[in-house]
Amino acid sequence: MENNRGSKTIFEVITPYATYLGKRLISIIPVLLLISLVIFALISMMPGDPIMAMLDPEKTATMTTEERNAYVETMRAFMGYDKPPVQRYFIWLRDTFLEGEFGYSIRFNKPVNQIIGGYIARSFEVNIIGFFFAFLISIPIGITAAVKKNKLYDKTLTVLTIVGISLPSFFLALLLIMLFVVILKLLPFSGMSDPRGVIPDWKYLVLPVTVVVLTSLPSLTRYVRAAMIEVLKSDYVRTARAKGLTEKVVIYRHAFQNALIPVVTLVGMWIPALFGGSIVVERIFAYPGMGYLLSEAYNYKDRAIIQTALLFFGMLTLLGNVFIDVGYMVVDPRIREGKVK
Amino acid sequence: MSAITEQSKGFSKDDEVILSPTQQIIIKFKNNKLAMFGFWLFVSIVSVVVVTHFYTKFTGYDFSATHPELKNLPPSWQHPFGTDRYGRNTFVRVLEGGWISLQVGFLSTIMAVTIGVTMGAISGYFGGKIDALIMRIVEVIYSFPFLAIAYIISAIFRDRPAEFRLFVIIGILGFIRWTGLARLVRGQILSLKEQEFILAAKALGIKKRNQIMRHLIPNVMAMVVVSGTLTFANAILGEAFLSFLGLSVTEPIPTWGALLAKASSNSTSLRSFWWIWVFPGTMLFMFIMSINLIGEGLRDAIDPKAEFTTKEEKKAAKERRKAQKKAAKEGKLVSKGGAM
Numbered sequence: 087m088e089n090n091r092g093s094k095t096i097f098e099v100i101t102p103y104a105t106y107l108g109k110r111l112i113s114i115i116p117v118l119l120l121i122s123l124v125i126f127a128l129i130s131m132m133p134g135d136p137i138m139a140m141l142d143p144e145k146t147a148t149m150t151t152e153e154r155n156a157y158v159e160t161m162r163a164f165m166g167y168d169k170p171p172v173q174r175y176f177i178w179l180r181d182t183f184l185e186g187e188f189g190y191s192i193r194f195n196k197p198v199n200q201i202i203g204g205y206i207a208r209s210f211e212v213n214i215i216g217f218f219f220a221f222l223i224s225i226p227i228g229i230t231a232a233v234k235k236n237k238l239y240d241k242t243l244t245v246l247t248i249v250g251i252s253l254p255s256f257f258l259a260l261l262l263i264m265l266f267v268v269i270l271k272l273l274p275f276s277g278m279s280d281p282r283g284v285i286p287d288w289k290y291l292v293l294p295v296t297v298v299v300l301t302s303l304p305s306l307t308r309y310v311r312a313a314m315i316e317v318l319k320s321d322y323v324r325t326a327r328a329k330g331l332t333e334k335v336v337i338y339r340h341a342f343q344n345a346l347i348p349v350v351t352l353v354g355m356w357i358p359a360l361f362g363g364s365i366v367v368e369r370i371f372a373y374p375g376m377g378y379l380l381s382e383a384y385n386y387k388d389r390a391i392i393q394t395a396l397l398f399f400g401m402l403t404l405l406g407n408v409f410i411d412v413g414y415m416v417v418d419p420r421i422r423e424g425k426v427k
Numbered sequence: 428m429s430a431i432t433e434q435s436k437g438f439s440k441d442d443e444v445i446l447s448p449t450q451q452i453i454i455k456f457k458n459n460k461l462a463m464f465g466f467w468l469f470v471s472i473v474s475v476v477v478v479t480h481f482y483t484k485f486t487g488y489d490f491s492a493t494h495p496e497l498k499n500l501p502p503s504w505q506h507p508f509g510t511d512r513y514g515r516n517t518f519v520r521v522l523e524g525g526w527i528s529l530q531v532g533f534l535s536t537i538m539a540v541t542i543g544v545t546m547g548a549i550s551g552y553f554g555g556k557i558d559a560l561i562m563r564i565v566e567v568i569y570s571f572p573f574l575a576i577a578y579i580i581s582a583i584f585r586d587r588p589a590e591f592r593l594f595v596i597i598g599i600l601g602f603i604r605w606t607g608l609a610r611l612v613r614g615q616i617l618s619l620k621e622q623e624f625i626l627a628a629k630a631l632g633i634k635k636r637n638q639i640m641r642h643l644i645p646n647v648m649a650m651v652v653v654s655g656t657l658t659f660a661n662a663i664l665g666e667a668f669l670s671f672l673g674l675s676v677t678e679p680i681p682t683w684g685a686l687l688a689k690a691s692s693n694s695t696s697l698r699s700f701w702w703i704w705v706f707p708g709t710m711l712f713m714f715i716m717s718i719n720l721i722g723e724g725l726r727d728a729i730d731p732k733a734e735f736t737t738k739e740e741k742k743a744a745k746e747r748r749k750a751q752k753k754a755a756k757e758g759k760l761v762s763k764g765g766a767m
Contacts, residue, residue, distance in 0.1 A: 120567050128579045133586065245461065248723060252716035254664055256671055257687060257708040260697065268698040358572065365574055366668055381672070384578055392579070399572035407566075 107412050114404040119179075121400040126175050129389050137162050165190060182397065189390030193383065198390050202379070202398075206361055209368070209375030212291060213360045216298025224303055228310025229345070233337060235315060243307065250304030259297050259370045266293065294371050298364075302356075309352055313345040320344075347417050354410030358402040452649070455728040458741065462724020468717035472710070476525035483523060502702050520681040521707050527675070527682045528714065531597055531666040536659040538601025540608060544651055547612025548639050552620060558613075565606045573603050574668060581674040589676045596675055600662045608654050615647045649729040656722030660715050667711055683711040 137158055149157065162168045166177060181187040188198035231240045266273045273292055274285050317323065318341055326340045327333075361376065368377035376395060383391035446454070456462055482488075510516055550561040577599045584595050619625065620643065628638050669675040670684030690696050690704035697704070 117563065117566055117570065121570055124567075124571070128576070128583070131583050132579060133583065244723075248719050249716060252660070252719050253712055254667055254708070254715070256668070256684075257712060260687065260690070260704060260708065264697060264701070365578075366671060369672075380575060380578075384582060392575075396572060396575050396579075399575060400570045403570040403572070404566075407570075 103412065103415065106415060107408070110408045110411055114408065117404060118397075118401060121404075122179060122182075122397055123175070125393060125396045125400070126171075126178065129393055130171055132387065132389070137165065137167060178393070182394070188394040191383075191388055191390050193386040193388040193391065198394050202391070202394060205374060205376050205379040206398075208373070209377065210361050212294045212373065212375060213298055215291070216295045217302060217356060217360065219295070219299045220302040220306055223299070224306040225310055228307045229314050229337065229342060231307070231311045232314030232318060232345075240311075243311075247304040247308050250300065251308075253301075255297055255301045255364065256366045256370060258300060259293070259367055262293055262296060263370070290371075290373070294367060294373050297367050306352065310345065310349065313348045314341065317341045317345045347414070350413040350417055351410050354406040354413060357406035357409060358399055361398075361402055448649075452725075452728045456724050459724045459727060461720055462727070465717045465720025465724065468713060469721060472525065472714050472717065473529065476522055476529060479519065479522035480526040483519065488519065517686075517703060517706060521683070521686065521710055524681040524683045524686055524707060525710060525714065527593065527670075527680065528663045528666060528711070530593065531600065532659050532663040534597045535600035535604070535662040536655055538597065539605040539658050539662075540651060540655050542601070543605035543608030544612050544644060544647075546605065547609035548616055548644055548647075550609065551613040551616030552635070552639050552643065554617075561609070562613075565609055568603060569606045571603065573665065576603070577665070577669055578672070578674060581669060589680055593676050596666060596669060600665050604658050604661060604665075608651065608658065611650060611654055612647050615650060616643050619643055619646055649725075653722055653725045653729060656718055656725065660718040660722070663711075663715060663718075683707040687711070 159168070166174060169177070178189070181189070186199060188202065190196075191198050191201060194201050227243065231243045234240050273289050318337075323336060323341050326336045331340075365377035365381050367373075368375045369381050372378070376398075379391060380395045382388075383395065456466075546561050546565070550558045577596070580595065580599050581592070584592055587595070625638060625642060628642050633642075666675055666682070667684035667687075670682040671688045673685065673688065675684065676682055686707035687704050690700060
């Protein structure tokens with residue numbers, strides 16, 4: 087590829103991608119602002135006074151009413167709730183985007199940016215392992231199904247994928263717990279590490295990862311199969327066969343590479359899930375990732391965390407879309423040439 | 428090709444049978460065993476749930492009535508799905524739980540499809556600034572994490588009565604799920620509106636509204652139905668998620684998700700009282716599967732490139748493939764075009 091471009095330096099090759107990436111990144115800013123506005127409005131409508139929720143009962147019990155009121159007012163001023171909502175929104179925007187301060191968590195009594203990183207990392211750990219295995223398994227079986235279209239193998243797989251898609255993740259999680267924890271007693275029930283240090287940490291990861299693999303596997307397999315069938319119909323595959331190439335070379339060298347193009351879309355769609363985790367699954371396994379943090383934050387009415395987490399999810403979805411567009415440009419020569427020249 | 432067509436003509440009583448697209452879809456769907464299995468599974472679950480709902484309504488069955496002496500009984504003939512910790516009959520509760528799922532599924536799908544098709548059609552037909560605006564809205568709604576937003580909205584209405592919360596949930600699901608459909612319809616209409624029949628409609632001076640309603644939308648309807656089944660399955664799944672988290676309709680009205688959630692809190696209840704979560708979970712799974720099977724069957728049925736429609740044609744196609752294989756084995760060069 088580089089040879090064809092002759093004297094072009096790497097810098098020159100990358101520039102068009104970078105410009106396109108820059109343009110797309112700028113275009114998500116207004117959308118992100120709109121999303122932040124909706125999130126802020128919704129959270130402001132949540133019932134309950136956040137200041138009352140963060141009062142320490144032991145501390146306030148000995149106070150007189152006046153002391154208590156004064157204390158509440160200072161807390162309110164400290165959290166910024168004494169200002170009107172519109173002003174609070176802009177302060178929040180400024181703190182979040184310009185200063186990287188995501189607010190103060192009343193659940194942990196710490197600034198949000200000190201705690202959120204660990205939760206994101208733990209969700210990422212489970213999901214990246216899960217998606218890795220899902221890809222590893224689904225690509226070969228998806229291709230085989232496409233090659234053996236309408237044969238018994240393909241039909242069985244179609245039925246299995248429909249079963250897999252229809253299985254709700256929380257029901258699947260319960261079934262797995264029943265099998266591996268209750269009946270076979272192989273794995274721990276929930277959590278992420280053993281306080282006594284007896285059970286190795288990886289055993290806690292097995293079930294959450296299995297759920298991620300099993301829930302993403304069916305749709306990924308169907309996707310790979312559909313993409314491959316589409317490619318196998320194309321003219322260049324017929325040409326490759328007509329040239330007398332073996333079936334293996336046709337499938338793996340000519341067809342497969344092109345079948346991967348739509349898979350880029352899937353990776354883009356997965357970006358939010360990759361860092362975000364699943365509320366339900368993480369709650370069942372009591373695995374402290376982003377989903378778990380969010381559901382805890384709801385219970386404690388911890389607005390700073392909810393706001394940050396939702397904005398984070400929204401931003402990931404938008405970045406995923408950008409990834410899809412740029413990814414297509416990188417992978418697909420037709421789009422690349424059209425856009426670049 | 429011609430020989431086969433004549434053969435199938437010979438089977439029918441009339442000399443010339445022209446099947447309308449709808450007829451073709453129905454025939455193809457009926458010939459698909461898997462889809463028909465899904466269809467009958469769906470029909471039976473829906474009818475059992477509906478019958479139970481009205482039976483309990485008219486006999487005045489009390490879902491909150493507790494029977495401490497019947498606590499935590501395993502399945503028996505009297506209580507086919509056992510009883511829960513208040514001694515309530517899980518069988519009736521599981522079937523009644525389906526009623527909520529049905530309501531949520533149907534109403535929110537109707538809502539999502541209506542909004543999605545309207546927005547998609549307007550966006551695709553008019554283009555320009557309107558299109559840009561609608562697509563921006565779609566992008567914003569699409570970027571929201573569904574469950575997390577539903578969580579907040581449901582928390583806002585936490586103190587309202589159950590009936591009201593049910594409609595809130597339907598509203599959330601319907602409003603969040605229309606974006607995919609809008610994109611789909613828009614894409615279809617963008618290509619359809621360049622075709623001759625729309626040019627003809629324009630030349631005839633047909634009103635824009637009628638161009639969209641009478642000429643464009645009927646052409647995308649088949650795709651909308653397929654995509655609608657997916658929305659339906661997702662809506663039911665979404666409601667189950669929310670009620671699993673305790674944010675949907677609450678006790679004493681049973682829902683599948685809430686019934687499942689009860690057993691998930693610790694491993695003792697998971698093992699000892701397995702009937703409490705296995706039955707609602709299985710019902711939810713079978714119901715969603717039946718919808719997905721129907722959707723899959725419809726997707727195959729609306730495919731205009733399908734090789735065959737009627738049973739005779741299917742047989743012929745099979746024979747043809749066999750012959751092709753045989754010929755290939757014998758080493759004869761069978762070009763694809765000739766065999767087709």
